[in-house]
Amino acid sequence: MSTSTNGAISRSIGASALSLYHLLDPDVLANPYPLFRRLRTEAPVQWDAFLHTWVVTRYVDVLEVLHTFSADRTHTPEKLRSLGLSEISPLAQLMVKQMLFMDPPAHTRLRSLASQAFSPARVAVLRSHIREIVNRLLDSVQNNGQMDIISDLGEPLPAIVTAEMLGVPPSDRQQLKAWSADFAEMLGNFQHNPEHAPRMLRTVQDMTAYFRDTIRRQKDIPQDGLVHSLMTAEVNGDRLSEEEVVANSIVTMVGGLETTTNLIGNGVLTLLRNPQELQRLRDDPSLVPSAVEEMLRYESPSQHTGRLAPEDVELGGKLIRKGQAVMAVMAAANRDPERFPDPDRFDVSRTENRHLAFGYAAHFCFGAALARVEGQEVFEAIIRRLPDLQLQPGPLVWRNNLGLRGLTALPVKFRASHSAN
Ligand code: HEM
Numbered sequence: 001m002s003t004s005t006n007g008a009i010s011r012s013i014g015a016s017a018l019s020l021y022h023l024l025d026p027d028v029l030a031n032p033y034p035l036f037r038r039l040r041t042e043a044p045v046q047w048d049a050f051l052h053t054w055v056v057t058r059y060v061d062v063l064e065v066l067h068t069f070s071a072d073r074t075h076t077p078e079k080l081r082s083l084g085l086s087e088i089s090p091l092a093q094l095m096v097k098q099m100l101f102m103d104p105p106a107h108t109r110l111r112s113l114a115s116q117a118f119s120p121a122r123v124a125v126l127r128s129h130i131r132e133i134v135n136r137l138l139d140s141v142q143n144n145g146q147m148d149i150i151s152d153l154g155e156p157l158p159a160i161v162t163a164e165m166l167g168v169p170p171s172d173r174q175q176l177k178a179w180s181a182d183f184a185e186m187l188g189n190f191q192h193n194p195e196h197a198p199r200m201l202r203t204v205q206d207m208t209a210y211f212r213d214t215i216r217r218q219k220d221i222p223q224d225g226l227v228h229s230l231m232t233a234e235v236n237g238d239r240l241s242e243e244e245v246v247a248n249s250i251v252t253m254v255g256g257l258e259t260t261t262n263l264i265g266n267g268v269l270t271l272l273r274n275p276q277e278l279q280r281l282r283d284d285p286s287l288v289p290s291a292v293e294e295m296l297r298y299e300s301p302s303q304h305t306g307r308l309a310p311e312d313v314e315l316g317g318k319l320i321r322k323g324q325a326v327m328a329v330m331a332a333a334n335r336d337p338e339r340f341p342d343p344d345r346f347d348v349s350r351t352e353n354r355h356l357a358f359g360y361a362a363h364f365c366f367g368a369a370l371a372r373v374e375g376q377e378v379f380e381a382i383i384r385r386l387p388d389l390q391l392q393p394g395p396l397v398w399r400n401n402l403g404l405r406g407l408t409a410l411p412v413k414f415r416a417s418h419s420a421n
Contacts, residue, residue, distance in 0.1 A: 017050075018035075018038060018039060018042060018043055018046065019048050019049070019050045019051065019055075020035075020039075020048055020050075020051060020055050020304075020327065020329070020402075021048070021050040021051060022035055023035070023402045024402070026398070029398050029400075029402070030396070030398055032303070032331065032405075033331075033335055033344065036057055036329060036331065036332035036335060037332075037335070039055060039057040039329070039332060040057040040058055040332055040335075040336060043055075044056070044057050044058040044061060044316050045058075045061055045315050045316030045317070045318045045320075046318075047318070048327075051327070052325065053306070053324075053325035053326060053327050054309075054315075054318070054320055054324060054325065054326040054327065055326075055327050055329060056315065056316070056326055056327065056328050056329065057329045057332035057333065057336075058316065058332075058333060058336055058338065059333040059334075059336040059338060059339035059340075059356070060338070060339075061315055061316050061328075061333075062328045062329065062330060062332075062333035062356060062360075063333070063356070063360055064315060065307050065315070065326055065328040066305075066307070066328055066356070066359055066360040066361050066363070067360060067361045068310065068313075069307035069308060069309060069310060069313075069326055069328075070103050070307060070308045070309070070310045071100065071101055071102060071103055071107070071307060071362075071363055072101060072102055072103045072308065073101060073306050073307065073308050073325070074092050074095045074096045074101045075092055076092075077089045077092065077093075080092060087197050087201070088197055088200065088201070090201055090204050090205070091186065091200060091201065091204050094204055094208065094246075094247050094250065095247075096247075097243055097244050097246075097247035097248070098247045098248060098250070098251040099111055099114065099248055099251065099363075099366070100251055100255075100363060104362070107362060107363075108362075109235075109238065110240070110244065110248065111362070111366070112235055113230070113233040113234075113235055113238070113239075113240055114226075114230060114233070114248055114252075114366065115366070116229065116233045116235070118165075118226060118229070118366065118367075120369050123369045123370050123373055124373075126161070126165075126370065126373065127373050127377065129164075130157075130161060130373055130374055130377045131377050131381070133157055133160050133161065134153070134157060134377050134378055134381045135381060137152060137153050137156055137157060138153070138381055138385050138386075140152075142385060142386075142416065142417060143416055143417070144416060145413055145414060145415065145416030146392065146411065146412065146413040146414070147411075147412060147414075148409050148410060148411050148412075149264065149265055149268045149410040149411075149412055150261065150264075150265050150406075150407060150408065150409050150410050151409065153264060153378065154260075154261040154262075154264035154265045154410075155177060155261050156173070157260070157264070157374060157378065158256055158257050158260035158261055158374060159173035159174070159176065159177050159257060160173055161256070161260075161370070161374060162176065162252075162253055162256035162257050163176060164225065165225060165226055165252075165256065165370070166225050166226050166227050166249060166252070166253060167214075167218070167223035167224055167225015167226060167227050167228050167229075168214055168223075168225070168227065172210075175210075176253055176257065177257055179203050179206065179207045179210075179253075180253055180254045180257040180258060181257075181258070182199060182200055182203040183200075183203065183204075183207070183250070183254045184254055184257075184258040184401065184404050185200075185400075185401060186200055207250055208246055208250075211227065211245070211246040211249050211250065212242065212246060214227055214249075215227065215231060215242060215245060215246070218231065219231075226249065226252060227245065227249050230244075230245045230248060230249065231245055252366065252367065255365070255366065255367055256367055256370070256371075258301075258404050258406075259301040259302050259371065259404065260301075260371050260374050260375070261406060262301035262404060262405060262406030262407075263292075263295060263296065263301050263371060263374075263375050264374075264375070264378050265406050265407045265410050266295060266299035266301060266405065266406060266407070267291075267292070267295035267299070267375065267378075267379060268382065268389075268410060268412065269299070269391075269396070269407065269410060270295055270298055270299050270346055271291075271389075272389065272390065272391050272412070273346075274346045277291075277346055277347070277348045278383075278389070280348055280349070281348050281379070281383050282383045285380060285383060285384070287348050287349055288376050288379050288380050288383075289372075289376055290348060290349055290350060290351070290353065291348035291349075291379060292372060292375040292376055292379060293350070293353045293355065294346060294347060294348055294350050294353060295375070296355055296357035296358070296375075297334045297340070297350075297353055297355035297357060298334070298335075298346050299405065300330055300331040300334055300355070300356075300357040300405065301357065301404060301405055301406060302330065302357065302359075302403065302404060302405075303329065303330065303331035303402070303403050303404070303405050304327050304328060304329040304330060304331065304403050305327070305328055305330065305359065305363075305403075306325060306326070306327055306328075307325075307326045307328060308323055308324065308325055308326065309321060309322055309323060309324050309326060310322065330355075330356040330357060330359065331405070333356050334355045334356055334357060339354075340353075340355075358371075385417075386412075386414040386415075387414060387415045387417070388413075388414050388415040389412055389413075389414045390412060390413050390414070391410075391411075391412055392411035392412060392413055394411065396410075397409065
């Protein structure tokens with residue numbers, strides 16, 4: 001669906017109708033927060049007739065949905081057939097095996113096997129390596145006095161880190177990124193785009209073949225990384241099947257690539273729009289960790305997620321029927337004044353910042369510790385190495401993705417320097 005068609009659909013719904021469908025309008029996508037504010041105050045738990053889902057926007061209600069509702073929301077092949085969507089059945093078959101779309105006990109089993117492979121100690125070891133990669137990427141642009149934050153830093157950093165974390169060759173990273181972008185387009189959007197289905201299916205086939213091949217090769221020559229750890233992880237004699245290793249390597253790859261780029265891009269943009277806060281950070285770099293949390297709250301890279309009601313539930317005075325779809329809008333909850341004083345103010349030293357940008361409860365982001373380290377290293381290096389940072393003139397273009405919020409490009413200039421890091 002093209003952007004102009006999206007805009008026309010959104011307008012045809014009517015400007016006053018309170019629906020998340022308005023995100024299809026590029027102006028709303030550029031600044032969704034007034035729409036979220038209206039939803040939170042006028043209809044915090046709302047049946048969205050255009051999307052056929054409940055939309056939940058207040059912090060307490062989003063917390064409740066993430067805590068107690070079902071994540072097992074992938075359509076069965078029969079259901080897809082009844083919706084006329086059988087063509088995307090291979091995609092659904094992959095998603096069913098991913099931890100993101102499972103409830104206990106299947107989720108608990110998968111998550112505990114996967115977390116054996118991804119300990120916080122391992123992430124801590126990665127920190128100095130991540131610092132090296134960030135510095136290498138900045139070395140190649142520092143003399144130019146200008147760069148695109150997305151293509152020069154935001155995309156390559158997580159692509160290199162994710163390839164290494166998986167234990168696949170970092171030279172494959174552009175291919176991984178292209179697959180991941182396709183998958184993310186489907187994950188983040190709620191409109192089905194029949195024109196994109198053939199490409200999506202090819203991507204699923206190619207990614208699956210790539211990880212099957214990786215598994216086969218690593219049986220002979222193990223590589224340090226998540227794929228091999230998933231192949232060998234064992235809890236009480238229980239192991240993952242090859243299909244499970246493939247599906248969860250893919251969900252981790254997409255999780256690692258798409259959102260971290262957006263944390264970097266959205267974070268730099270927010271600092272540039274709030275120069276006093278950027279100056280505070282330059283004056284006191286010990287604020288970098290709290291600044292990264294504030295970036296996650298203020299411009300959440302992952303704006304919403306889906307669940308199903310596990311039974312008839314009353315939420316915010318509304319009766320949600322068993323099996324009905326619910327969209328929990330973390331980005332709206334993260335601006336809820338009931339939870340965050342002065343929520344539309346970006347404050348790099350905000351304390352008590354228990355945002356929901358990484359989700360909550362059982363599905364709390366598996367890679368949060370890694371994403372935090374990447375964000376902290378990037379912003380520490382940016383304030384140290386890029387003086388007089390400014391936006392280049394020109395329009396900002398947001399990715400055509402309603403759930404994974406990020407820019408297509410972010411050209412900036414700064415005072416060029418020849419100093420080493
Ligand atoms: C700024 C960066 C990131 C953000 C904002 C983010 C956000 C999220 C959110 C909101 C969820 C929960 C979704 C839900 O409940 O439906 C999630 C889950 C997940 N994330 Fe992240 N993520 C980030 C980075 C990463 C990284 C670096 C990895 C890989 C190492 C990763 C892998 C995953 C996985 C595998 C899950 C599924 C966990 C489960 O279902 O138990 N994410 N992430």
